[in-house]
Amino acid sequence: MKKLSCYSGSFWLGLGATLLTAQLAMASGQSLLDKIKGATEPVDNTKIESAYTLTAKTVQAEETYQGGTFRVLARKDKITRYRCSVCHTDKKVLVKNGALYTHSDIAINHGKGQNKLECIQCHDEKNRDVLSDAAGTKIDFDHSYKLCGQCHFRQKRDWLGGAHGKRETYWAGERVIRNCTSCHNPHSPAFKTKMPETYSLPLDD
């Protein structure tokens, strides 16, 4: 249960206990599982033809996946205020348009309890066009997963393997996955509550 330590509520504990019984019941139905275990030869997914192509901008990830390479969705083209150095030069920044300029729209809701993260834990103090980690290593905005992964090791490992995050459009072809910031706002990373997209009628059985 140590993986679940951050949710110490009775909710997950109860769920875990039920899961254990479900696991025991799993002994049956070997045929499919044996078939899966027996498939050990890697499959060349890039050979699968498709009538469609991916339009989103991507970059080669600076990591490997199951020994191979993969791509992530690019971010710089999505960041409204990039390049930051348009304003953040050596000269003093002139504050004309208040809110937009001083980033008063950015509220940090990221960190443990009252210990909110500081801008410079992620952004480079001198060169605003890049991110920077605790060791001062500069990180490109397209590769922000490297930054997030330093504090969120388990999520990054799952993201690399494919259990956290998601592939973009295709299960086949060259692997393209979403960046951490495609899904999470780095300044306030929790998902929001909202109304569902639709609803269901009662089951008629």
Place this chain on the structure above:
Amino acid sequence: MKDNKIDKSDPPENGRTRRSFLKGLSIAAAAGSAGLVTGGCTGEVASEEMGLKWEEYFKKNYRLMSQKEKDETVERLVKLAKIRVGVDIQMSNQAPINNVLYGYAFNISRCKGYMDCVEACVQENNLDRKSKTQYIRLFEMEPGKLDPSTGDGKYHHEVPVEDKFYMGVQCFHCENAPCIKACPTKATWREPDGIVVVDYDWCIGCRYCLAACPYWGRRFNWGEPQVPAEEINLKQHYLGNRMRMKGVMEKCTFCVQRTRQGKLPACANACPTGSRIFGNLLDPDSEIRFVLKTKKVFRFKEELGTDPKFWYFMD
């Protein structure tokens, strides 16, 4: 290979198709003779429709068709869609990809109950808007419970609700599917890539499969399915999202029209949280295999021996 063999004996009388055919025939014949008198073009259209329907009525079970026959039925259905609904559909009969067995995993600790998946599925698969047919059902679940029948399948409020979790159920494409065994006309079967499909033209609407499925996987068309012409997804597959008729069974096909093109099913594609993981079970480097290898996974009603290709897991 054993899976591909089917009984070649004649199927029982197809009551529904025969009835609607005879009805269509008399209308077409009347229109046809009117056409002869006036020399107008409605008669030609009607007789073309009649001819197409005639050939459709006497076609074989899809699994017994040669590639040429598959191409011909698709061509006829495209023409019929043009005549009846006035839309230009593109219909494929693309075969399974070699060395692929599709599998699905659902992360119950990640899903927020937003239902983007349900809506995307309705759009993609041309589901009946009138009866609000949905292949996917999301249940809002109490902590510790893992049986969807204890959950709320028709919630409508802001989600996620604290201390609840969400569990999606749809056709699990069982390797050992009870629905297939229940079908008296062999209108439903398992494709080599593991997708359980329905030939809507061979379904007689007896609903034995619906009763046999332990997972609420199947949906029956009590009425003629209705989709506004401008909302019809024109990219169709014979075994997938082509328009169904009154009196036939349908269900999730893992979006066969997308997945055989290398695309994710519409539900997995639409999910904003990454709770839905889809891929090739025979590829040791796939995401689905990573989940099976590294997570605690379980399947619903495992003890029934249906061998679903749909797993639940949590982080």
